[in-house]
Amino acid sequence: MIGLVGLGAMGGGYLSRLMEQDCNLLCFDEMSEACARAEKAGAKVAGSLADFATCDTVILSLPKAANVASVMDELGPHLKPGTIVVDTSTSEPDTTKRLAVTAKSNGYTFLDGPVSGGPLGARTGTMTMVVGGDEAAFAKVKPLLEKMTGKLVHIGPSGAGHTVKIANNLLCAANLVLMSEMAQMAERAGISLSELLTGINAGSGRSGVSEVNFPKWIMNETYDSGFTMGLMRKDVGLATGLAERLGIELPATETIAAIWENSREMLDDSADFNEIYKYRKRANA
Numbered sequence: 001m002i003g004l005v006g007l008g009a010m011g012g013g014y015l016s017r018l019m020e021q022d023c024n025l026l027c028f029d030e031m032s033e034a035c036a037r038a039e040k041a042g043a044k045v046a047g048s049l050a051d052f053a054t055c056d057t058v059i060l061s062l063p064k065a066a067n068v069a070s071v072m073d074e075l076g077p078h079l080k081p082g083t084i085v086v087d088t089s090t091s092e093p094d095t096t097k098r099l100a101v102t103a104k105s106n107g108y109t110f111l112d113g114p115v116s117g118g119p120l121g122a123r124t125g126t127m128t129m130v131v132g133g134d135e136a137a138f139a140k141v142k143p144l145l146e147k148m149t150g151k152l153v154h155i156g157p158s159g160a161g162h163t164v165k166i167a168n169n170l171l172c173a174a175n176l177v178l179m180s181e182m183a184q185m186a187e188r189a190g191i192s193l194s195e196l197l198t199g200i201n202a203g204s205g206r207s208g209v210s211e212v213n214f215p216k217w218i219m220n221e222t223y224d225s226g227f228t229m230g231l232m233r234k235d236v237g238l239a240t241g242l243a244e245r246l247g248i249e250l251p252a253t254e255t256i257a258a259i260w261e262n263s264r265e266m267l268d269d270s271a272d273f274n275e276i277y278k279y280r281k282r283a284n285a
Helices: 009-020 032-040 049-054 065-078 093-105 118-124 135-148 160-188 193-200 208-218 229-246 251-265 273-283
Strands: 002-005 025-028 057-060 084-087 109-112 127-132 149-156
Touching (some): 002 009, 002 049, 009 025, 009 032, 009 118, 009 135, 025 032, 049 065, 065 084, 084 093, 084 135, 093 160, 109 127, 109 160, 118 127, 135 149, 160 208, 160 251, 160 273, 193 208, 208 273
Parallel strands (some): 002 025, 002 057, 057 084, 084 109, 127 149
């Protein structure tokens, strides 16, 4: 039995994907509406986290570290020895390490497996997952995770997955700002956005933002990636917070973080994160 805790945009995508793979799922979410959607889709919904005592693997898809810690405080005592918990949330490495120690002392394993690829990647099994934690547990759960992902890598000890995910999202946030500014520079120079992207994507400055975000959500002005400004602001905050705890100065990161925070004057947390392009464009209007 596979447990799934958290049925939001990403967790709902996991649900669809795993049901397509004929997995035996038990789901839970604090929001009754999310549980109702899962039941309508044909999934079994738990009455409480205590019902996950029968699960061999539990997948978490939660908003932030505090939610993960809270769920594990309630869920952990019910897990049988040998259970593997995979936290796909974008959480904090320190929280992850603490939860992994608690898990080991209680006979189960806690892996961090944050993902990239958004709700569409979750639904289609094309997302990327970077995993930190016990290698033997990873090997055991790998066949299941391969059903959910297009790219799956184990990169190090507990907390490594969440550290790399924080770095990845900060780079995405930075590249969105930088590409938006380069688009303004090109426009002033009489070069279209399409021409700019053709050149950038043929050169060493290309990125996931130039190759995916701009063509897919910005150029056509759909702005419907499923990932919000609020989520990216949270992830940028995780990067600056981690740097502070590690005692290092990252001036470029701090500048990028300030841009994302200051964009609140135009874009609220519910806006699509790609709309940062509009904010940078207005700055040079």
